[in-house]
Amino acid sequence: MVLDRRTLLRSGAIAGGGAALGLLGGGTASAAPGLVRRGRPRLTHGVQSGEVTGREAVVWARSDRPARMLVEVSRRPDFRNVRSVRGPVLTPETDLTGKAFLHGLPTGEDLHYRVRLADLDRHSLLSEPVTGRLRTAPGAKRDVSFVWSGDLAGQGWGIDPALGGYRIFKAMGAVDPDFFLCSGDLVYSDGPLAESVKLPDGRTWRNVLTAEKAKVAQTLADYRGQFRYNLLDANLKAFNARVPMLYQWDDHEVLNNWYPGEILDLPEYTEKRVDVLAARARRAMLEYTPTAIRPARNGRLYRKVSYGPLLDVFMLDMRTYKDANGPDDSPTQRDGLLGAEQASWLKRELSRSKATWKVIAADLPIGLVVPDGTAQEAAAQGDGKAPLGREREIADLLSYAKRHRVRNMVWLTADVHYTAAHYYDPSKAAFKDFDPFWEFVSGPLSAGAFGPNALDATFGPQLKFQQAPPHANTSPAEGFQFFGQVEIDAHSKTLTVHLRDIDGAVLHSTALTPAR
Known part of the structure; x- marks a missing residue:
C-alpha cells in the first residue's frame, strides 16, 4: 500500500503546519477521532488567544478530525474587511490542537477573530465558525x-x-x-x-x-x-x-x-x-x-x-x-x-x-x-x-x-x-x-x-x-x-x-x- 501525504497527515505520521512542538513526550495520542468522517469538521473546545502584544497574538483551536485551521481578523464584529491567516493543519500528532501566529496587528485596538476548519479533501467544506475577541497593547499611553x-x-x-x-x-x-x-x-x-x-x-x-x-x-x-x-x-x-x-x-x-x-x-x-x-x-x-x-x-x-x-x-x-x-x-x-x-x-x-x-x-x-x-x-x-x-x-x-x-x-x-x-x-x-x-x-x-x-x-x-x-x-x-x-x-x-x-x-x- 502506498501512503500519500494526505493519508499520512490524517494518521498523524506528519506534524501539521508548524503546530507540532517537537518536545519529548510519552504515551500515546489521546482518543483521536476515526480516520473517516462525514460532514463538516468541527471545533471541539472553543477558541483561545494569548501572548497578545501591540502587534502580535496567538489564536488556539482544536478540531474533531485532521483539518486546516483558518483565522480571520477584523476591527468589526460583523467581520467586514477581514484579514485572513492560513493556520496549521491540525493532526493527531498534537491531539488535533493548533495555533495560528498573528503578526502585524494594529496597536491599541479591540480586534475580532473567527476560526474555521477546512476539510483536507474538500477545501471548500468548512466548519461552523467560532468567534473571539482580543485587545492589542497600546502604542501610546492608555489605561x-x-x-x-x-x-x-x-x-x-x-x-x-x-x-x-x-x-x-x-x-x-x-x-x-x-x-x-x-x-x-x-x-x-x-x-x-x-x-x-x-x-x-x-x-x-x-x-x-x-x-x-x-x-x-x-x-x-x-x-x-x-x-x-x-x-x-x-x-x-x-x-x-x-x-x-x-x-x-x-x-x-x-x-x-x-x-x-x-x-x-x-x-x-x-x-x-x-x-x-x-x-x-x-x-x-x-x-x-x-x-x-x-x-x-x-x-x-x-x-x-x-x-x-x-x-x-x-x-x-x-x-x-x-x-x-x-x-x-x-x-x-x-x-x-x-x-x-x-x-x-x-x-x-x-x-x-x-x-x-x-x-x-x-x-x-x-x-x-x-x-x-x-x-x-x-x-x-x-x-x-x-x-x-x-x-x-x-x-x-x-x-x-x-x-x-x-x-x-x-x-x-x-x-x-x-x-x-x-x-x-x-x-x-x-x-x-x-x-x-x-x-x-x-x-x-x-x-x-x-x-x-x-x-x-x-x-x-x-x-x-x-x-x-x-x-x-x-x-x-x-x-x-x-x-x-x-x-x-x-x-x-x-x-x-x-x-x-x-x-x-x-x-x-x-x-x-x-x-x-
Whole structure:
C-alpha cells in the first residue's frame, strides 16, 4: 500500500503546519477521532488567544478530525474587511490542537477573530465558525487593566454545572480586562475526582467526570485529558473567547511540589521518573494553551511580555529549575528557584525595561512559608533571619534591582489558595539591601481554599490585608475563591490592585504611585 501525504497527515505520521512542538513526550495520542468522517469538521473546545502584544497574538483551536485551521481578523464584529491567516493543519500528532501566529496587528485596538476548519479533501467544506475577541497593547499611553489568579479544579472540586461550574470566570470577564495572567496550576494532573462529595450544608457536589480525571495523569494522553476537561466548562470557554491569556505553570500541571530529578515513591504512579512525567505534561500544556513558546526559543517558559509603555510582565518559571525540597537553610546556596540562566535573564531585562511598571509574575510567593511536610516548598523557610537557602537567590535579585535603580516592581502570585496584600519594608527586615515593594496574592480560581500561611520576616513583609477560609479545603460552593485585578491609569500612571471575591466584589484595594 502506498501512503500519500494526505493519508499520512490524517494518521498523524506528519506534524501539521508548524503546530507540532517537537518536545519529548510519552504515551500515546489521546482518543483521536476515526480516520473517516462525514460532514463538516468541527471545533471541539472553543477558541483561545494569548501572548497578545501591540502587534502580535496567538489564536488556539482544536478540531474533531485532521483539518486546516483558518483565522480571520477584523476591527468589526460583523467581520467586514477581514484579514485572513492560513493556520496549521491540525493532526493527531498534537491531539488535533493548533495555533495560528498573528503578526502585524494594529496597536491599541479591540480586534475580532473567527476560526474555521477546512476539510483536507474538500477545501471548500468548512466548519461552523467560532468567534473571539482580543485587545492589542497600546502604542501610546492608555489605561491598562488585567486580572490574575491560579489553581483550577483542585482538591477534588471539578465542574459542577448545577452549582455554577467555574463561575469565577463570569466575574473576571465582567471587569473587561485586557488579559488574564494565569499564575499556574491551570490543571490538577495529580488530583483524581470522585463522582460526588458531600458539602457541610448537606448539599452534594457532583463532578462532571472524564476517564482522565478519574486517575492521576501519567501518559501523554492523560495529561492532554487534564486540559480538555477544564474546557468542558461553559464559563471558561466564554471567558477564553473574550480575554487573552498569559500562562505560566506551577506544580500541579505535573504533580504536587515536584522538582527535576525526583523519583517517586507513590503506589498510584507506575512511572516513577518525574522528569518523564514533566516532559509529557509540558508537551500537553504547550498544545492546549495559547502560548507563543516554540523550540526556536529553546523551549524556555520564562519570558517578558510588553504591554505598552506602562507595563512589562516578567513571566517566571520557578518549577523547571527548582531544587529538592528540604530544610532550605544553606548559608552558601546560590539558586533553587530561578536557576542561574533565568536569574541572569531577569536581571538583564529588568534593567533594560523602559516600562513604568514591572510586574513580576511568580508562581511561588516570596515571604510566605509554604510547607511540604517538614520540608519547605517556596523561598521562605521560616526563621526570619539572614537569607538562607533559596532566600539567597531572592536577596541577590532584590539587591541587584536596588543597585541598578529598577523602579516600580510589583510581584503577583497565587499558589496558597487565599488572598493577601504584603508590603516588603527593608526597615523591618533582617535583610535590608533592597527597595520597598509589594506582593499581592490571589486564588484559587475554583479549587479547595486554604490558609493563611505564616510570613517570614527575612525581607520584612508587612501584612496589609488577607482573607482566608474558616477551614482547610473549603469548597468553591462556600465562596472563598479569589482573583486580583490590576488597573494602571494612563494619565497619573498610578497602579491600583483590587483583590476580588468569586462574584467580583472588591475586598481590598491598594493604589501605588510610581517612583521616579
